[in-house]
Amino acid sequence: MTPAPTDNQPSKATRTECIHMSPISHRLAKTGWFKASLGLLGIMVATSFFVWLLIGWFGWVPTMLDVFGIAGMRTPASITVAGLLLAAISFWEC
Numbered sequence: 001m002t003p004a005p006t007d008n009q010p011s012k013a014t015r016t017e018c019i020h021m022s023p024i025s026h027r028l029a030k031t032g033w034f035k036a037s038l039g040l041l042g043i044m045v046a047t048s049f050f051v052w053l054l055i056g057w058f059g060w061v062p063t064m065l066d067v068f069g070i071a072g073m074r075t076p077a078s079i080t081v082a083g084l085l086l087a088a089i090s091f092w093e094c
Contacts, residue, residue, distance in 0.1 A: 030093065039090030045083030049076050
């Protein structure tokens, strides 16, 4: 007979590894170098467009609107979303 779960140890029926959030260093060690590289690449792509957006608002560089125009704003948005999706898929543990 299995002992009853305590507060420190949840039962197997309620415990899922998908919900458990671990630090990024543990995720990098568990995912392997290739998937971690793809995930970090996705984060860097999304971060670079976000930083460009912020410093463009301050007028230090040309804004995305100046570079791409109104109709072209879908381009940096889709690249940013693709980078975030790449990172999410790369660091997915389930």
